[in-house]
Amino acid sequence: MASRFLLLALFALVFSQAIASDPSPLQDFCVADKNSPVFVNGLVCKNPNFTTPEDFFFSGLDQPGNTTNKLGFAANLVDVMAIPGLNTLGISLLRLDFAPNGLIPPHIHPRATEIFTVVEGTFYVGFVTSNPENRLFSKVMNKGDVFVFPEGLIHFQFNIGKTSGFGISGLSSQNPGLILIANTVFGSNPPISDDILAKAFQLDKKIVDWLQTQF
Numbered sequence: 546m547a548s549r550f551l552l553l554a555l556f557a558l559v560f561s562q563a564i565a566s567d568p569s570p571l572q573d574f575c576v577a578d579k580n581s582p583v584f585v586n587g588l589v590c591k592n593p594n595f596t597t598p599e600d601f602f603f604s605g606l607d608q609p610g611n612t613t614n615k616l617g618f619a620a621n622l623v624d625v626m627a628i629p630g631l632n633t634l635g636i637s638l639l640r641l642d643f644a645p646n647g648l649i650p651p652h653i654h655p656r657a658t659e660i661f662t663v664v665e666g667t668f669y670v671g672f673v674t675s676n677p678e679n680r681l682f683s684k685v686m687n688k689g690d691v692f693v694f695p696e697g698l699i700h701f702q703f704n705i706g707k708t709s710g711f712g713i714s715g716l717s718s719q720n721p722g723l724i725l726i727a728n729t730v731f732g733s734n735p736p737i738s739d740d741i742l743a744k745a746f747q748l749d750k751k752i753v754d755w756l757q758t759q760f
Contacts, residue, residue: 567635567656567718576600577625577632587719588625588632601630609711610642617647617704625719637721639714643668643704650727651701657721659694659714661702663687666710672700699726732760 567587576596577588591600603623610619624637631637637657641649643666651673661670663686671683672694684692685705694700696717704710730737731753739753746753 567633567720569635570633574601574630575633577629579626579629588629590632591629596630601628603628606638606640609709610640612642612644612647612709616650617644618642618649618702620649622721624721631719633719635717635719637716637719639716640711641702641714642709642711643702644709645704645707647704647710649702650725651699652723652725653697653699654694654716654718654721654723655697657716657718658696659700659716659721660691661686661694661712661714662691663689663710663712666704666708666712667706668710668712669703669705670694670701672698674698727756728760731756 572593574593574596575590576593578591579588581589583589606621606623608621610621612619619642621640621642622637623639625631639659641661643649665688668686669683670686670692671681674680674682675698684690686692702712730742736757739750739757742748742753742757743750
């Protein structure tokens, strides 16, 4: 009985690992059919006879994003919605632009590991491990440096230079997702009860109420 349970547990572990990332292609490519009414985990394949080079192409990543916002950053994500040919390939690309002191606040990508390369600027970056350690791994990065943010872990990028900067990130999903921690917690719709947030963050309810108005 114990050996059977062990076998089932091992099967569950292997199976969970097998489905824990984007689906793998079973043919050369599976260009996304964004007009299909069929709902699947991912996107339906377009008839390969109707695919063109444009399905694998994107132009414009050389253009800087607009960083005139409260946080001073802009993100240009090249995912499966930008390049339909990325469907089932498990990868996407991201250009990140920063004003001086620009910040991508603590956030997670629920479906992707991120590898960040500095093209211009000086950045302070880091990620925090899961409970109970909550260990911070951080680094000051300069032009040409590369840093990895493991999938699902809270991380941030902060331009500590006196000039604008930008970087390029690769992400291990065609649809990596983005959860900005502060926006999600204090800007949910409908709002999370201020009683819950006040207790969770050990804050006065008036402070929680004010924070909720900021998002």
